[in-house]
Amino acid sequence: MDTYADLIECEDVLLFANAAITSTGQREFHSAAGQQRLSLGFLHRYIHGNYPDLYAATLALDINDHNAAIVIATLLTHPGQGDGRLIARRLARMSPPRVYRLFQRLRHDGVNNRRTRALVRDWLAGRPDLAFDAVKYRAAVKSAVRHAHLRLPGELGDFLFAPSSRARYETPVLEAWRRAHYDKAALYELPYTVAEGFAARHGISRKVFLDRIAPKLTRLERLRLAESAGKDGLDTEADLAAMPLVRLASYVLALPAETRARRRAELVGALRSAAARVAGARAGTWGSVAAVLDDSFSSFGSPVKRRRPLAVALACHYLLEALAGSYRGLWLSGRTDPLQARPSGPTPLGQRVLDALGGRPDMLVIVSDGWDNAPPGLAGEVLRVWRRKLDPGGEVGIVHVNPVYDADQFDVRRLSPMVPTAGIRDAEDLPALVELARFAEGRTGLAELRAYLADRAAQLEAR
Template structure:
């Protein structure tokens, strides 16, 4: 039998997991960035103070990089807490720029214990091309090396701390950087973000720069620059099918509806098929209620992010299900033409979904049910208590938005579990995590799940 304290801890851990998956401390549709940051910092302080071991173990879950960095920063402040191998694994999944920012924050915090220096040293030694990092993230590498008390012999040390000591570098990327100060042609051999600064200082036109730097662009840079490059008459299109699902969905939603053609549809299907992997076709008959109301626009800093998550989930569910039907709140039948419009009338759409008798009902929404308010909660209450007490239909609510005022992702009803979601690819794991919220019990099972996820890394 679990104690009342166990139930409270389980509730707290699930609440924090949802926040760490969805919130990045940025402005949302209903709340400012300041409110988001304040609420998120409070949750980190609360969980870290009350459940330090569970707090550190959260790195094994599919939380976003913003919260992973916050956890690592807090854990490294306290010698002996957390799993060093898990921290190293998580750092390996984060973008280099974010890791260097984290190292800079640790330096400003004065966190310089032996374990921290070892983690920084091992991460730097594990970089495939530290010379490339030194060019692209020069200040970050320089600060990390100093903070970890490392000695970089040879060219790399000179490049970071005394670049004028050498008239020539043998390492190609370092020599290209040196030449770029004198030769315009050399800057097109540099990473895009570095070359862009050189081009601006030399007054090189945007069109010429984009055309010549195009071969050096990464996949994400190509996707991000597609529209601006097209205006300059330059084609930088990426291989769309290789992009992450929600990022590709965001790109699709940013295009005018007339330009969302068969090529984009095929790319979304291919990306979803790759994300489904071994789960493809294993979820039986699935119906999804997908929120494309006006609040799915998100905010100016997270433009159309909630809608992109819903669109990504739509394509992924097609691959996961043996039989699938997606019901948009707007009533549209062409998912690729989705746009944020109208009120959030979840209740009636949930009724439509349940009438189709699915094995699984997945609801992707920010949870602001307002047309009429509270109908979705009442529908789910009656369904669970009167019509399906045996839970033959599995119902999960996935919410891409953190509610800072309530310190959690907004729930539709206590009758169904809610899990935060940021990337559609994480859906299978999140549906499994949401299962721990059924009845708000299962602390022992939840801790075992976290331990298993951590040990498998």
């Protein structure tokens, strides 16, 4: 049986998991970037200082890359802490720019123990095309090589540290970089971000450059360029359904309303295809599901995370539609067309929760930042009465997922202690978060949480 200390430990770790999933230290609707960073930094120090083994194990959860990098840097600063294999697996899941920034931070902080050098060496050795990295992230690769005391044989080492020492390179991407200094045609063999600088140096017009570089664009680059490229008459339509679900939702929400209406079939088809891909074998297995989806004004997020909370809600809408046997989505604004969602109005969560529970679904999922204000506190009271009086047996599963970290509370904002709340950043994590939320209900304890973390670590290692 869990002791009181065990319950506190379990609660603290779940609190940290919520923060590490949602917060990126950037400005949110209700808090500035400085507040976010200060609050998040305190949580990292507190959990690491009190529960170092569980702190390390959170790398197996779906915490975002920003917090994963902080956890890894903290563990490497303290020799002997953390599982090296889990750290390596988490590094492998992170984007290359994020990993290179982590290596630069370790160099800046003077963290250069044997384990750190081995991790840097092994990660670089595992890159599918280190020459490509050397061109695209030249300064970062150079910094990592120096920090790990590595010697790169042959022309790759020459390219990083003495690029003018060779008259030509055998590796195509390195030779293209050399020729691009004087040959305009060669720059189109380079990654877009590198070629863009050479195009500006050679005075190539934006339209001509985008026309010719289009085959080299990645899916994400195509999405980022879609609006600006359209102004230049360039068609950069990507395979939208292959995009991550929340990123695709953000792209859709950034389009003007008339564009969304004109491209309805294409956009809805892409969102549903992406959701079906995420749902996989779980499609249609969740029974009857109702969702309360927050499109209030605060779902705008902030200038640096524009419409991010609304994008999470839109992505969850299509994913829940795919997971459910029968589905009903209720937007706070009363809109019935999710494709035309936009941040507006107050947050009447209580009324919408009542509407959703009226149909007694098997599960109710609430996607909101938790700022219930029309009237304040109604949602919490509705959930309290429902759980204590109308459904004490918990026949209707209720989960609140919150995409916004509340810096003042060191957690995501909760609607009611009667309902578990989990932080969410990517809709792909929703099934795992619903599973994790059971720990917040108090029905399972520290031993089960440790077993869950160990199981997630084993799954990560098996990938």
